[in-house]
Amino acid sequence: MKNSKKLIAGMSVVTGALLILTIVLMFTIGPWKKASTKTSDVRSPRKTSDMESDDPDEETGDPKEPGQSSALISGGEWTASDEDPWDDPETSEPVDTTEDTEETTSETKETTEESTEETTEETTEETTAETTPEPETSSETEPSRAPSHSGGSYDLSGMVIVIDPGHQRHANSDQEPVAPWSDETKAKVSAGTSGVATGRPEYEVVLEIGLRMRDTLEAMGATVIMTRTSNDVDISNIERANIAVENDADVFLRLHCDASDSSSARGIGVFVCSRGELADSQVKWGDWLGNCLADATGSKYRGCSASTTYSGLNWATSVPSFLLEMGFMTNSDDDWLLSDPDYQQLLCDGVAAFCSKMKNR
Ligand SMILES: [Zn+2]
Secondary structure (H helix, E strand, C coil): CHHHHHHHHHHHHHHHHHHHHHHHHHHHHHHHHHHHHHHHHCHHHHHHHHHHCCCHHHCCCCCCCHHHHHHHHHCCHHHHHHHCHHHCCCCCCCCCCCCCCHHHHHCCCCCHHHHHHHHHHHHHHHHHCCCCCCCCHHHHHCCCCCCCCCCCCCCCCCCEEEEEECCCCCCEEEEEECCCCCCCEEEEECCCCECCCCCCEHHHHHHHHHHHHHHHHHHCCCEEEECCCCCCCCCCHHHHHHHHHHCCCCEEEEEEEECCCCCCCCCEEEEEECCCCCHHHHHHHHHHHHHHHHHHHCCCEEEEEEECCCHHHHCCCCCCEEEEEEEECCCHHHHHHHCCHHHHHHHHHHHHHHHHHHHCC
C-alpha cells in the first residue's frame, strides 16, 4: 500500500511538472507566433502611406467642382499660359507676365522620360512577381507616373468629335472679330511656337497628334471631323469654329502646345469660353478633360481657365469647346514627349476617356 501511494504521488508530481512545462512553453511560443504574424503584415501599412504621399492634384476619381477651379484660376496658377506672348495660341498679343510658374511646375520637374521607362519596367515586374501587388518604387520618386487608362477602350459610337490641330505652316495676320459680341479683332491664324529641344514647329506636332487622335477615336466608333489634315492650309479660327458648330459637335477639341518664359514650366492646361449657353458647365468639363489626360499620361494638370480671349472658342459656344495645351515646347522634357509616339498615344487615350465621360454625362 505504501509503495502504491508513493507511486501515485510520484506520478502526480511528474504530471504536474509536465503541465507547468507545457504552460511555460505555450507562453514562450505564443509571442513568437504573434511577432511573426506582425512582420508579414508590415508591408501593407507602408503601402498605404506611400499612396497617401501621392500628389492630391493627380487624383482623377471625381472631377473638381467648378468652384474649386475658379479658385485655381483666380489663385494665380493660371497665367502661365497667358504669360508669354508666344503662348497665346491664337495671336501674339502680350499678356500678364506677373505670375510665378516656377512653384507649380517644380513638382512636375522630374524627367518624364525616365519615369516612363521606370513605369514599364515596374509593370513587367508586376506581372512576373506574384508577391508584389503594386509598383512600389514609383511612389518614392514619381508618385503620379503610372498611367491607369493606357490602352483602355471606350464605346464612342454616335459621338461627333471635331479636332482642330492649331495653327498652320503660314500664319495669316488678316483680322477677324474675336467674338460675335465684340468689335475687337484678332489675327485669323497665328504662327504658334516651336520646340526648344526638337526644333519642331507646333503646327506640325499638333497635326501629328491630331491624326493619331482621329484614328484612336474612330476605332472606338466616333465620327471624327478634322479642321485640317495638312500643314499647307489657310483656315481662320472662326472658320475652324464654324466647322464644329455646323457639325453640332459633341466635343470640339482645339489642340495646341504651350510656351513660357520659364523653361521649367510643364504640364497640361485647358481653356474654355466663359460666355454662352454652356458656360456653366464648361469649366467642369474642362477639368474632366485635364484630369483624364493627367491620368493617362502621368503629367501634371495645371487647371482650367475660362475667358473670352480665344476667338476659336468664342465662335463655338453652342457646342462643348476646349482649347487643350498638351505640354510646353519651351521645356525640353515636355518637348521631347510631345513628339514621342508612345506619349502621343497616351494623350489620345486620355482624350478617349474624356469623350466617353462626355457621352455618358
Ligand atoms: Zn498654339
